Amino acid sequence: MDIKSILLKKFGFEHFRVGQEEVIRNVISNRDTIAILPTGSGKSLCYQLPAYIKNGAVLIISPLVALMEDQVAIMKKNGEKRVVAINSFLAYKDRQRIMNRLDLYKFIFISPEMLMQNNVAEQIKKLKIAFIVVDEAHCISQWGFDFRPDYLRIGEFLKQLERPNILALTATADNQVLGDIINYLRLETPAVHKHSLDRKNISYSMKQMNSEHEKTAWILERTKKTAGPGIIYVASRKRADELAIYLKEHGISIASYHAGMEQEDRAFIQEQFITGEINWICATTAFGMGIHKNDIRQVIHENMSSTIAGYMQEVGRAGRDGDLSAATLLFTEEDIGKTRFIVQNDLPTETEVRHYFNLIKEGSSKNEATQLSGISETGTRIIDYYLERMPMESALLKIKEQKTEKEKQLQNMLHIINGENCIRKSLLKFYGETLVAAPASCCSVCGLGEEDWLFEMKRGNSTRQIVDWADRLARLLQS
Amino acid sequence: MDLSFLLLTIISRLDGERSIYASYHLLRGKRSGQTLQDVEYYSLKGFFCILPRLKIDVFDGAINHLKKAGYISIDEDSVVYITKKGKEVLHTLPLYRFNGWDYRGREHVFFSRLSLIVQTASYFRADQKSFMPMQNDYDIQLFVKEFLLKQRILDEEFSNQLFQELRNSIEQSGMNGCQKTIFVHRLGGYKHAGWTWKQLSDEMGIKPFTLSLYYIESLHMLLQTISQSSKYPLLTEIIKNIQVSTYLTESTIKTKELFNQGMSMQKISQLRHLKMSTIEDHFVEISINDQSFPIEEFVSATEIAAVVAKSSELGTKRLRLLKEEFPSLTYFQLRLILGTGSRGGAKWISNQSC
Known part of the structure; x- marks a missing residue:
């Protein structure tokens, strides 16, 4: 069967989206491939479709449990049941059940940590693997905005296999990151597909405010008068809850959404948002995943983002249906300092690293050493990786380089926020792209054009009300 | 609450x-x-x-x-x-009207099963065969799948019957108004997503903790109603294996098996590498839950009668006080007596209020 018929039969689409077909053809012809496709452009099809042509299982290495679980749920929903996620959150009994029958699955999602466990790796080696997908491949680069040392170990794992082909997927990669992906994954003359990250239907605004209070007031006005559905990104779970309560008191149809909620409640909110029962979601940036909605009209950032790549990924959730959408970022002078502090604090200082190193040498466990030296969990992962491979002085140098890099990324973001240049142009330039033609609604520098659509569209009114119990039961099962 | x-x-x-x-x-x-x-x-x-x-x-x-x-x-x-x-x-x-002893948290398994079944029935009625399940636990999904395979789920009659059974059993269970509201709003289906605890709390003006107490009690009440009636065939199937089948802890079950084979307490202690005091705990647990436990192998009928009478007279079950009255009996013996004494009803506990 040719790929067009599979596309129609398995996925129900008549046409490929821009970029998909070339990637798929490369994968089918057993070539290492890197695909840089913007968020929301249907990256997962690039491995799902070839899987149906090739024999054996597809191994998908994915960095975030939430992302993984989410992808599995979507695929199951779409009728593919031979799919499984293996990660450290799996209950022991489930893990045993799955590991014993790995051969049952066509799509195996796995976190890099799990790949490093010998028994897991042994089981995988026994399988026939069609090809390997490295999702969010930018995580492998220490220059990337969310470097994950565990990703570097993927290369080590691959050495043990009779190497199947690799498809590296990411939404964001500049040349430096691209180089790292090729290098660490040991790709052999890969085909690189890069598609413009420009999302013409999204307009970008940066608004400087004088205080947090002013931001809140702006958000209230905005949610009252303009179109949803939308996501408001905030800095903490606590703030997500607070802001949602405040807006709800003013009649906005909104709920908070973050990792601190129990699974069932999160599923409810997601469902309410997707069906339009609620119009806005107030979320932390750490937990924006899992929301698949094509008609998101607005993304509002209540704070400055620390990297352009992160910002692009969050903004990219808007307007997947291709209709006009607005991205607005609010910031104050103080935000800059705050963001810098948070970013830099993620990485350990030299004193902390030395302290940690000595504690380990004196026989402390890793957990003890982490606690005693006061290093963050991410920090420890990074140090561990380096200390296993190089002397301490070199490790310290590496960490210092990373700090400089983070500061550079922050400066890049600041440049865009404060800049007098077209925001779209600057964002693209960051990825080495040149803007050809700006849309009418471009950005707060060029002008947003007629923004009437934002105000004209009817706001989703909240119709959610507690109803009589028997009525509700009837609506669920009798209507 | x-x-x-x-x-x-x-x-x-x-x-x-x-x-x-x-x-x-x-x-x-x-x-x-x-x-x-x-x-x-x-x-x-x-x-x-x-x-x-x-x-x-x-x-x-x-x-x-x-x-x-x-x-x-x-x-x-x-x-x-x-x-x-x-x-x-x-x-x-x-x-x-809690019944924690019989359910011990398993009431939530019941609700998860029901939630997924209601969601599926609701979506199927709307001719939607593909949806995101609100329950992602594997065991729950497996149970529901097996349950639904036995039902004619494509037939509207299935959801009609489920509706009737739920409405009648909720009515019969004696849940109060709040409990009925909470219960049905935690269920969700096509175009009617469930409500989060926070949303229910805001809307009903009841603290989340109170909500959860109401909810747990309502589950126990409903489970009780379903298990005592033959009018709810679908729900009876859904509550299968929800009630705990044995009241003994796993370790106690092992001890009991060895005791039934005729082993002495000392022997069991040695064999299982457990302290004698642990084995004593097991025996007390068995004596409480098992009507056929041969207590006379450990204490005489006269001793039992005397201790029960004294406990009643003093209005206490504190071991230290009873030990002072019966210095010849061990703490273990006293615990056995108090355990079997309380078995099968609380005739002599009536001096307690409530």
Whole structure:
């Protein structure tokens, strides 16, 4: 069967989206491939479709449990049941059940940590693997905005296999990151597909405010008068809850959404948002995943983002249906300092690293050493990786380089926020792209054009009300 | 419903007999000899394990509230007493209908199954065969799949019957208005997503913790109703294996098996590499739960009668006090007597209020 018929039969689409077909053809012809496709452009099809042509299982290495679980749920929903996620959150009994029958699955999602466990790796080696997908491949680069040392170990794992082909997927990669992906994954003359990250239907605004209070007031006005559905990104779970309560008191149809909620409640909110029962979601940036909605009209950032790549990924959730959408970022002078502090604090200082190193040498466990030296969990992962491979002085140098890099990324973001240049142009330039033609609604520098659509569209009114119990039961099962 | 007052009811039964933390362990369902024994001695089965994840600071907060209000006092040994003022409010408290002993957290498994079945039925009625399940636990999904395979789920008659059974059993269960509202709004389906705890709390003006107590009680009430009736064939299938099948802990079951093979306590202790005191705990647990336990192998009928009479006379089940009265009996023997004495009804516990 040719790929067009599979596309129609398995996925129900008549046409490929821009970029998909070339990637798929490369994968089918057993070539290492890197695909840089913007968020929301249907990256997962690039491995799902070839899987149906090739024999054996597809191994998908994915960095975030939430992302993984989410992808599995979507695929199951779409009728593919031979799919499984293996990660450290799996209950022991489930893990045993799955590991014993790995051969049952066509799509195996796995976190890099799990790949490093010998028994897991042994089981995988026994399988026939069609090809390997490295999702969010930018995580492998220490220059990337969310470097994950565990990703570097993927290369080590691959050495043990009779190497199947690799498809590296990411939404964001500049040349430096691209180089790292090729290098660490040991790709052999890969085909690189890069598609413009420009999302013409999204307009970008940066608004400087004088205080947090002013931001809140702006958000209230905005949610009252303009179109949803939308996501408001905030800095903490606590703030997500607070802001949602405040807006709800003013009649906005909104709920908070973050990792601190129990699974069932999160599923409810997601469902309410997707069906339009609620119009806005107030979320932390750490937990924006899992929301698949094509008609998101607005993304509002209540704070400055620390990297352009992160910002692009969050903004990219808007307007997947291709209709006009607005991205607005609010910031104050103080935000800059705050963001810098948070970013830099993620990485350990030299004193902390030395302290940690000595504690380990004196026989402390890793957990003890982490606690005693006061290093963050991410920090420890990074140090561990380096200390296993190089002397301490070199490790310290590496960490210092990373700090400089983070500061550079922050400066890049600041440049865009404060800049007098077209925001779209600057964002693209960051990825080495040149803007050809700006849309009418471009950005707060060029002008947003007629923004009437934002105000004209009817706001989703909240119709959610507690109803009589028997009525509700009837609506669920009798209507 | 409020944690403080729930605790006041519990404390009224432990009055002067147990430490304040006995009620904490009870609510969390600690499976230790002491807690399992308390459940029996003081008729607290209903409250066992209804809040397995209760945090100590929440508990302490509720206790402080009772202390401040002057309803309870706690002595230097942490033993808790209900005050005169506390006794006066007791009759204003609701009659709780928890049945934690039989369900021990498994009521949530029941609800998850029901939630996924209702969601599926609702979507299928709307001709939507593909949707995101609100329950992502594998065992739940497997159960529901097997359940639905046996039903004619494409036929509207299935959801009609489910509706009828649910409506009638909820009605019959005696849930109050709030409980019915919470219960049905935690269910979701096509175009009607479920409500989060926060949303219910905001809308109903009830604290989340109170909501969850109402909810757990309502599950116990509904489970009771379904299990005692033959009118709900679908729901009867859904509650399969929800009630705990054995009241003994796993370790105790092993001990019991060895005892049934004729092994002595010492022998069991050696074989299982467990301390004698642990084996004693197991025997007390067996004696409480097993009508056929041969207590006469450990104490005489006259001794039992004497201890039961004394305990009743003094109005206490505190071992230390009884030991003073019966120095020739061991603590283990006393515990066995108190355990079997409380078995099968609380005739001689009636001096306790409530």
